[in-house]
Amino acid sequence: MRTKCPVYIVIGEAPLRRHLVSMLRSHGHVPTPFSTGTDFLEASHFLHPGIAVLDVHLPDMPGLLTLQELLSRRRDIPIIMTSTGADIRVAVQTIKKGADDFVEQPVDDQILLETIDNTALLLEERIDLQKEKIRVEIFLDRLSKREFDVLKELANHDDNYSVAKKLNLTVRSIETYRSRIMRKCGTSKFADAVSMCRGYIS
Numbered sequence: 001m002r003t004k005c006p007v008y009i010v011i012g013e014a015p016l017r018r019h020l021v022s023m024l025r026s027h028g029h030v031p032t033p034f035s036t037g038t039d040f041l042e043a044s045h046f047l048h049p050g051i052a053v054l055d056v057h058l059p060d061m062p063g064l065l066t067l068q069e070l071l072s073r074r075r076d077i078p079i080i081m082t083s084t085g086a087d088i089r090v091a092v093q094t095i096k097k098g099a100d101d102f103v104e105q106p107v108d109d110q111i112l113l114e115t116i117d118n119t120a121l122l123l124e125e126r127i128d129l130q131k132e133k134i135r136v137e138i139f140l141d142r143l144s145k146r147e148f149d150v151l152k153e154l155a156n157h158d159d160n161y162s163v164a165k166k167l168n169l170t171v172r173s174i175e176t177y178r179s180r181i182m183r184k185c186g187t188s189k190f191a192d193a194v195s196m197c198r199g200y201i202s
Contacts (some may be wrong), residue, residue, distance in 0.1 A: 005120055006050030008077070010034045010066065012059040016107070020053065023109050029116070035059070037066035041073070049076040049127050051119050053103075053112070056083035056090065064097055071098045076130050078122045080115055082107060136200050139193075142184050150177040152201045155194045 007029045011017040017033050024031040030050075034040040037058045052070065056063040067079055081094040084105040091102040100122055101115050140148065146167075153163040160174045167174075178190050185193040 004028055004030050005116075005123065006048050007031045007116060008034060008040065008047065008050055008052040010037060010040045010052055010058070010063075011055040011082070012036065012057070013055070016105070020107065020112070024113075024116075027113060037061040037063065037069075041066060041069050044070060044073055044077070047074075047077065049123060049130075051116055051123055052077050052079045053116075054079055054081050054099075056081055056094065064094065067094070067097055067099060076123070076126045078119045078126065080112075080119055132196075133200075136197055139185055140197065140200065143181065147177050147181055147184075148201075150174060151181050151193065151197065154178070154190070155197065155201055 007024050009017055009020050009024075009031050011020065011033075012035055014035070017035065021031040021033050032047075034043070037054075038060050040052070040054075054063050054066060054070075058066060063081065063083075067081065070077060070079065078100040079098070080101045080103055081091075081099040082103045082105055083090055083094075091104075094102050100119055103112050103115055143151065149167060150163060153166060154160075154174075158166070160171050160178075163169075164171045164174045169177075181193055182188065182190055185196065187193055187196075
């Protein structure tokens with residue numbers, strides 16, 4: 001793994017949980033153990049972005065339910081599901097429910113390490129996406145309602161004249177708003193502002 005990463009071990013079986021914590025720590029990871037899905041979900045609001053190793057069978061609630069609850073709260077914690085005696089149907093079901101990978105128990109340490117390394121790439125992508133989302137939200141919050149309306153209409157490929165007519169403004173006013181939007185976005189090209197906000201305005 002290129003950088004140390006938080007790994008959340010959500011497994012009810014104490015011996016396995018302790019082993020994975022020790023093994024991951026010895027390989028430079030930063031493991032945090034949880035014995036129940038409830039404890040993990042309660043802590044999820046405060047956890048740093050990381051990777052979860054989540055057992056299908058937990059003592060307090062189904063692992064798949066824990067998976068779904070986590071996905072509704074956090075998108076920056078990729079999830080590796082694990083289960084004892086799992087067949088292909090269980091693995092497929094967890095992936096369909098939103099897990100990023102699956103490791104069968106008894107856990108092979110090397111396979112888990114490789115899976116975590118691969119999943120870490122997803123984590124980096126999701127962290128980058130989250131940062132970009134925050135950047136876009138901050139930018140949009142800085143816009144006045146009229147600036148937002150102009151950005152939205154121009155993003156729909158309407159020209160200055162059409163947008164001016166639609167918003168009951170002059171073409172000169174549209175050009176002024178374009179300049180303000182670019183300045184607040186920190187770009188010299190209006191197309192860059194549109195590209196950054198694509199998917200956040202409709």
